[in-house]
Amino acid sequence: MAKTISVIGAGSIGVSSALHLQQRGWQVTLIDRREPGQETSYGNAGIINSGSSIPLNNPGIHKSLPTYLKNKSPQLRYNIKHLIQNLPWAIQFLQNSKTTQALKSTAALNELTSRSLVEHKAFMQNAGNMHRLKELGWLRLFRSGNSYNPDSFEAQNHKLYGIPGSVLSADEIHDLEPSLKPIYESGYLLEGAASINNPGALVKEYAQKFVSDGGNLLQTNIKSLSVDGNHIECLTDNGPHTCEKLVIAAGPWSNDLLAMLNYRVPLNVERGYHMHFNLPEDTVLNRPLHDVQRGFIMCPMEMGVRVTSGVELNNRDAPPNYAQLEQVKPFIKEAIKLGDATNDPIWMGRRPTLPDSKPVIGQAPKHSNVFMAFGHQHIGLMTGPITGRLIAEQISGESNDIDMSAFAPERYVRFEGRRKPIWQM
Numbered sequence: 001m002a003k004t005i006s007v008i009g010a011g012s013i014g015v016s017s018a019l020h021l022q023q024r025g026w027q028v029t030l031i032d033r034r035e036p037g038q039e040t041s042y043g044n045a046g047i048i049n050s051g052s053s054i055p056l057n058n059p060g061i062h063k064s065l066p067t068y069l070k071n072k073s074p075q076l077r078y079n080i081k082h083l084i085q086n087l088p089w090a091i092q093f094l095q096n097s098k099t100t101q102a103l104k105s106t107a108a109l110n111e112l113t114s115r116s117l118v119e120h121k122a123f124m125q126n127a128g129n130m131h132r133l134k135e136l137g138w139l140r141l142f143r144s145g146n147s148y149n150p151d152s153f154e155a156q157n158h159k160l161y162g163i164p165g166s167v168l169s170a171d172e173i174h175d176l177e178p179s180l181k182p183i184y185e186s187g188y189l190l191e192g193a194a195s196i197n198n199p200g201a202l203v204k205e206y207a208q209k210f211v212s213d214g215g216n217l218l219q220t221n222i223k224s225l226s227v228d229g230n231h232i233e234c235l236t237d238n239g240p241h242t243c244e245k246l247v248i249a250a251g252p253w254s255n256d257l258l259a260m261l262n263y264r265v266p267l268n269v270e271r272g273y274h275m276h277f278n279l280p281e282d283t284v285l286n287r288p289l290h291d292v293q294r295g296f297i298m299c300p301m302e303m304g305v306r307v308t309s310g311v312e313l314n315n316r317d318a319p320p321n322y323a324q325l326e327q328v329k330p331f332i333k334e335a336i337k338l339g340d341a342t343n344d345p346i347w348m349g350r351r352p353t354l355p356d357s358k359p360v361i362g363q364a365p366k367h368s369n370v371f372m373a374f375g376h377q378h379i380g381l382m383t384g385p386i387t388g389r390l391i392a393e394q395i396s397g398e399s400n401d402i403d404m405s406a407f408a409p410e411r412y413v414r415f416e417g418r419r420k421p422i423w424q425m
């Protein structure tokens, strides 16, 4: 009889987990209230870069803190009430930016990012969507008054992990991207980086492959979860769904699902936005670019040019605040000739982030049949397939070739015991 398992969340992480489990002979049910790849995994910048192992909370953040505290920066803004309510998270996040901790997080994340491209390529070959991938690198660009700093924490770690890159002059930038206006005095090309021309479609196509190979896709909302020995019951909008094993891969909503099993986890979100512009016929953008000083990323996509914003620390469910996107709009026009915004709505997403910027990948502390894979902050599109492999290997009793203690749920996931009914308190 086939081994059965359910996965909650059909984003990059859940779809990848479902595919890897399926490849290992599991009969998998993938559950999401939306179509696959329509939440955080839809609207990101689509970059796959082994050098993205450097967490945002690295020693470099200390220099920028006085600017960030003014709360006017396109790179990082915060809602003060949210920050106060989440002070323990904010303090731990900053503590993890100290050199020793940041080096540890970088080393662990490098195990994921360095395997991302090869794992995606294997999925793309199976799903027949290799055309979504471009391997032309990722540009970091500097206007006057700044340039690539070879002594930065990031640069030093890129050197340590052999991340290929080269410093560019203004002329070299022009050779790579002739449509850019001559405002950038220098740049840095992350040569090994790749990009995806439609991240949402990529994940959706992976899910279609999962279904065509016999996987079961269930579009419904999970309202509650309970575990009784080997029996897991998910109460959905369409009635109960039972399974023997479960993977929680619900991105920024994973803490809600874990709370149903009486786990607490300090999962916060770094909100981010995107909008799409048409490019005039005489203008081409070949690869993603990051305007370091002005704090935006611009990437060529199937649907036009996608501009993504920096980080907003705010409540996951608070209404969108488009201030950072509004702030960068004039700067984008300084960089390239843009057409109008497309008809696509401005998008808001929530990067799920734990205080040490590492995801949780592994077995639930108190339930041997519940597994979790979430908290992939800025790198969850690229690290989906490798995360899927690691969790599927664990569940299937195979050994991982990565030290998984760095991603152990026990770091943050606390079991608070079964709550007594109110009449027993």
Ligand SMILES: Cc1cc2nc3c(=O)[nH]c(=O)nc-3n(C[C@H](O)[C@H](O)[C@H](O)COP(=O)(O)OP(=O)(O)OC[C@H]3O[C@@H](n4cnc5c(N)ncnc54)[C@H](O)[C@@H]3O)c2cc1C
Pocket: 008, 009, 010, 011, 012, 013, 014, 031, 032, 033, 034, 037, 038, 039, 040, 041, 042, 043, 044, 045, 046, 047, 048, 220, 221, 222, 223, 249, 250, 251, 252, 253, 254, 257, 270, 271, 272, 273, 274, 308, 309, 349, 350, 351, 352, 374, 375, 376, 377, 378, 379, 380, 381, 382, 383
């Ligand atoms: C602006 C921005 C730019 C980014 N750029 C990049 C980048 O260039 N490269 C990169 O690798 N990453 C990038 N990221 C990060 C990346 O998008 C995320 O880390 C990743 O998408 C997280 O994937 P996930 O599968 O964990 O979550 P999601 O994609 O959010 O999937 C979780 C799923 O769970 C489902 N779900 C939740 N609760 C329930 C429930 N109760 N019942 C049923 N279903 C439920 C949701 O509907 C959702 O589909 C960026 C993020 C942002 C915001």
